[in-house]
Amino acid sequence: MSRQVVRSSKFRHVFGQPAKADQCYEDVRVSQTTWDSGFCAVNPKFLALICEASGGGAFLVLPLCKVSPLGGLGPALRTARHDESLDGGLTLPLREPVVTLEGHTKRVGIVAWHPTAQNVLLSAGCDNVILVWDVGTGAAVLTLGSDVHPDTVYSVDWSRDGALICTSCRDKRLRIIEPRKGTVVVEKDRPHEGTRPVHAVFVSDGKILTTGFSRMSERQVALWDTKHLEEPLSLQELDTSSGVLLPFFDPDTNIVYLCGKGDSSIRYFEITSEAPFLHYLSMFSSKESQRGMGYMPKRGLEVNKCEIARFYKLHERKCEPIAMTVPRKSDLFQEDLYPPTAGPDPALTAEEWLAGRDAGPLLISLKDGYVPPKSRELCVNRGLSVSRRKATSETSSDVISRLEEELRKLQTVVQELQKRVDRLEDTVQAK
Structure with missing residues (x-):
């Protein structure tokens, strides 16, 4: 009789720990919108989430050091990472935008900051158009029109150096696009056979991970080599739940976390460079289902507790932090868990990236802990912004x-x- 060999991994025993009640954010009414988004964004200082309000489009900005909400208004279905410089939090509601970006003809469902270029923001609307903005001037500098995506865009993700984006669309196609040229580098028809939305993210070594549904409505996760999209490197069927799986990838540990809308669990897998490539690790489960999920950047974690990920789970009227931890006995800094990670400073200006330059993120060490900067402001050329929107300024x-x-x-x-x-x-x- 052959013995089954258990694969060795330092992340096999990662466990999730929900925050205590006094560390949760109570009395926040999370949006009822059915859009397949996490509805939440986090950085080391603040939490932003989409909340329910008459007319829609409201969001809350919460200091992580407090558990009472301070709010502001603005149209959004998906939040992206946000400014870390508002020391002390908000004292009044946000009513005047720093800059207004006007260009979409229908509501915007996706926003995603460029990972390494300053002030470069991508937005995708229900008009089937993707716009890339220079937020510093308020101008749309690149446009991917409906000739690229003939239907609603379900997901967009930047590559680690920001040279490419991958998109999934209602027309059942997965696309890898060079946004500065406006060209589709490669595409895959029906990465998942089902009719429900597909989500895609870049992972390490030129690979893409997708979540979707089979023809029999079973939830699936697949790993693809971008140079050979004919067949997946790995395809796994998970269950028959109906919630769309939102993937969150950590390039420092090569772990991908799958959070299903309406689920009460978080699955996590490790990606390796050799077959079978995608390895199931474990699952965190709780009693209450999630309406959305936020994901803390690595620099916001507690390294002295061997925390490798933290999620912010949105309930109907609550936001609950969940820490994912590797059990270790030593109190020393664990270098194998915390290689140099992406810092908050951009590697390029918007002009450099638009001119064709690419660069990976500027890395920082977490050995002595990360201290958020005291002053970091969004630099907006208001004169240019106004003149572009109003020719007679x-x-x-x-x-x-x-x-x-x-x-x-x-x-x-x-x-x-x-x-x-x-x-x-x-x-x-x-x-």
Whole structure:
């Protein structure tokens, strides 16, 4: 009788630990929208989530050091990473945007920041158009029109250096696109046979991971080599639940986490460079189902507790942090768990990336812990932003000249009125 060999992995015993009640965010009404998104974004200082409100489009910004919500309004279905510089959190609701991006003709369902270029933001709308923005000027610098995606875009993900994007679409096609050229590098028809939405993310070594459904409506996860999309490197069927699986990939550990909308569990797999490539590790389960999920960047984790991932699980009226931890007895820094990871600083300017340059993320060490910067602001050229949206915008000198002209006219009117008053007084005195 042959003995089954158990594959060795330092991540086999990773376990999930939900936060205690006093560390959860209570009384937050999560959006009821059925869009297949995580509805949540996290950085080392703040949590942002899409919440329910009349008219839609509302979101909350919550300081991680507090558990009471402070809110702001703005249209969104999906949140992306956000600014880490608002020390002390928000003191008033956000009512005036730093910059307004106008270009889509229908609602926007996806936003994704470029991983290494400053101020470059991608958005995908229900108009089947993907726009790439230079947020610093408020201008749409690249457009992928409906000739690229003839139907709704389900998911978009940047490659690690931001040179490519991969998209999944309602037309059942998986595409890898060079956005600066507007060209489809390669595409795959029906990576999953089912009719439900497919989601795709780049993973290590030129591979893409997709989640979808079989013809019999079974949930699937597949791994693909971008150079050979004819057949998947690995295809696994999971269960018959109906919730779309949202993938979150950690390039430092090569672990991918699958969080299903409406599920009460998080599955995780390890990706290796040799067959069978995709290895199931374990599953975290809880009693309550999730409406959405946020994922903390590695620099926001507690390395002294061997925490390798943290999720922010959205309930109907609560946000619950869940820490994923590797059990270790030593209190020393575990270098094998925490290689240098992506920091918050951009490697390129928007202009450099648009000119054709690519660069991987600037890496930082977590050995001494990560301290978020005290001052980091979004640099917006307001003059350019306004002029692009309003061709007749005035310069400062124009405004001053106009005001001086109006002042002269008012002075003339006052002088005429004074003369009339003088004449009336002379008339009264004469009588």
